[in-house]
Each structure stands twice: as C-alpha cells, then as structure tokens.
Amino acid sequence: MGEKLDHWADQIADEVMKSRGKRHLIATGITPSGPIHLGNIREVVTAYAIHRALQDRGAISKLIYIADTSDPLRKVYPFLPKTYVEYVGMPLYRIPDPEGCCENYAEHYLKPFLEALCTLGIRLTVYRVRELYAKGIYSQVIEEALINRSKIASIIEEKTGRDLPSDWMPFNVECENCGSITKTKVTGIIHHQVEYSCGCGYSGAIRYSRGGGKLLWRVDWPARWKALGVTIEPFGKDHATAGGSYDTGSEISQKVFGYQPPYPIVYEWIYLKGKGAMASSTGVAISIKEMLQIVPPEIVHFLILRTKPEKHIEFDPVRGLLQLIEEYQDVERSYFSGEGKDAHLRRLYELCQTAGIPEKIPPYIPFMHMVIATQIAGADVKHASQVLKRSGYSIDPNRLAKYLKYARNWLDSFAPDDFKFTVREELPSEVAKLSHDQKRLLARLADNLKNQRWEAEGIHNNIHEVTKELRITPSQAFQAIYLCLLGKRSGPRAGWFISSLSRDFVINRFLDASKS
C-alpha cells in the first residue's frame, strides 16, 4: 500500500495503533428495545470500517456486538400493545414477543437486525448481556464494584452533580417473584450473594456470579470494558456529554477497575429529512430492514461512511435517495476509470463494498430508469430487460430482478406521486380533453418518431422542435403525451419515458389519440 489512505476510518486506525498497539476489541451495543433503525446502524457501520482499516494495517482486531437483553422495558412504546404496561421494568429477555413469533421480546428485535448485518456483509461476534452475566464473565467486576460502591457513588455524584442515597448499590436484582429489575433494592451483601427486597413484597438472595441481575448502566458499561477487554467503542453523542455515561464510565474504569477506557468514537444522529433525529421511541425512523428493501447494502455503507462520525447525516428517502444513488455511481465510475486520483474517494468506495471489490464495473443504470422499467414491466424481468435495452442499458437478469425490487419497494413506500404511473393498455378516455392543437402535435410526433433514433435525448429534442413549430406551449405538449399514454397530465421525463416504450406502441397510440 504505497499511497496514503486517508479515509477517517484509516486515521482512527492509525491513531489507536499508535496509542494502544496492535490488538483491538471494538465493541458496539444497541439495545433491542424496538425496531433497530438506520440511525442505530451508524454505530455498527462505523465500527466495521475501523475494524477493516485495522486489519488492513496488520492489526489483530475483533468486532463484537453486545445486545443488552437484560435492559428493562422503560415504557409502553407507540408500537407496543397497551397491555405491555405490565412488563414495564422487566428485563427484555423475560418479556414475550409482541408479535408472538420469537422466543422473547429482545430476540424479536434482534432477529431482523442480525439479518441486516448479514446483508451488509458485517461479520461480528454477538453477545447477549443476560448470557454474559449468567456465565460468570462479570463475577470479578461485580465484586469489585460492590466492594468499591462508595467510591463509585462519589465519582457519579461529583461528575453529575446528583446526590445518591447513602445505601446506594451499583447492582440491580431481577425479582424472582415478579421479574422486575427496577423495583428491587439490594439490602445486603454476604459471600458472593446479594440480598434484596422488591416492591412486590418479595425478598430473597441471589448469587451474582450466576446472572439474576445486572450492574447499573453507568457501572455496567465500564465493567464490560474490563470484563471483555474493549479497546475501541463508538457511541452516540448522548453518552458523550460532560457528566454523561462515558465521562463517569472512564473515571470508574480507571479508578475502580484499573482499566484504560476504550478509545471513544462519538457519532452524531441520522436525521430523517423534515422530521428530525431517528428514534424508534418516537416512530421517526426507517428500520434497517426497510432501508435494505430500497437500496443495495453498498449504498447504506456509502451514506454513513462518506460523512465523518461527528457530523450529522440528513437522509431523504423521497427525492434525496435518487441523488444518493447517483453520487455513489459517480464514485464507482471514477474508481474504475482510474480518473479519480482522489485517494479518499477510492478508499471510500473500497470500504463500501460488502463482498469484495468487483472485478469490473457493475452495469450503470440510473435508478430513475429502474423506476420507469418496473412500472412498465412489473416484476417481469425479460420485459424489463427489453424496456431498458430500448434506453441503451443492459444488465444481467439476476441483478435486474434485484434492482426492480428496490425500485418497486421505493415506489410503494417513499416515492412522491409524480413518479408513479401506469401505462394504459387501451386509449384512455381522458384523451377527450385534448385540444385541436394537441391532437395536431401528436399526429406530427407520430410521423417524426418513425425515423427517430430511439434514445431519450433525441426524442426529447424532437418534442421541443415540434412544439415550437406548431406554436403550442411545452406544458400543453407534455400534457398531451401523458394524457394519451397514462391518462393523467404529468409523468416521468418524457424523452426517457418514451424511449423505454416500444416504437410501434407509441406511434399507434399517438395516432389513435390524434384521431379521437
């Protein structure tokens, strides 16, 4: 690797290797308390890019994802049945799946997320917090936290300005009677056991090396760093404030656990254009599953990796998506043409690939053409292939089938109405609205198109020439075209659109309409 690779992931990799050597454990953690969305996925995509940059430098790097399955349900989110009020305060792994298909609540939201990681080409090791505790991985750190509880309490008090009660404990027990983890209180510690009482009236004792409870979040996080040996961790900006959980966690890690806190990578939110920061609790979000139904995985990496973690990303799934795909295709073309001397863009392209770098450039087709093709041909790959061929594009059937699906899903979920159309098989009754001038135009176009080279720009220019000649306004001209093909006054860019239909079909339709 002669040339300097200066993607931000490379810079971070250089920095951590300088300060902490060649062995790294990168931890990510998203609580499966609801549908995991595009904003959450930023954490894993960011971590994965750094993981690859480290490996490219010969470092030994491991990437893990920790699912906090023991986190309590905090409230009845808008996507849950009202009856879930009875589970508030219970750890997620104990709560039934709201849709009844998986082992429990946590697994229900983990499943599509883990599938998405697979699609994104992100390989990592998955840990579930409940299992880590049950296997005794945390025993040592729990003991240290319990012994040093007053030291921890004063760190939290000093950093956050909060007052903690004198009997404060860093550990929460899951009540053996009612299952709540938020209503219990540790009342004593004897020999690797904690005694507790619960708001439900129950009291008992558990062995903390066997699960049955967990450290409070602010202590759990630094305890995890030490227990697992985390050296790098990306996290959202909400954890990064002064007095926030990274701040207190770092202090606890150093002063209580004697462990150097991981190299922090603070990332900003992804905003949904016009709606605000993505969060599943407010419903302002695109789940990662939905996202992967409208774009290939490379585009998800591209959306996230082209922006530095500390800058927010605004995502517009409506019109902005077309531009995003176009920008990715530009980077792809310059990568393969060798024109892009820009090492940063080349590296960005490499980091976006989910299954190795393609040997040759994938076929270039503007997404808009897919949107038109799928509306003309439906899911019929052969027909769609003909439609695209008319516009000068060719693509293998497997890839085409996939792309048609993306375009169809986008049309169904996000496309503005002016992108949607159906080509009428018969002359639409709406042609009754055509004026005398408009009919003249259609007759003339029908004639011209007989000898027209069948490509978008030529057809487009031809329409404009005839329009000028006949002295009618362009808007009248285009309305006539759309009315006789689609039965409505607007449609996709006329040149592109017409070139994707068959010549005979268009000519006959224009003639029929001109005589109607």
Ligand SMILES: [Zn+2]
């Ligand atoms: Zn399920």
Ligand SMILES: [Zn+2]
């Ligand atoms: Zn209880």
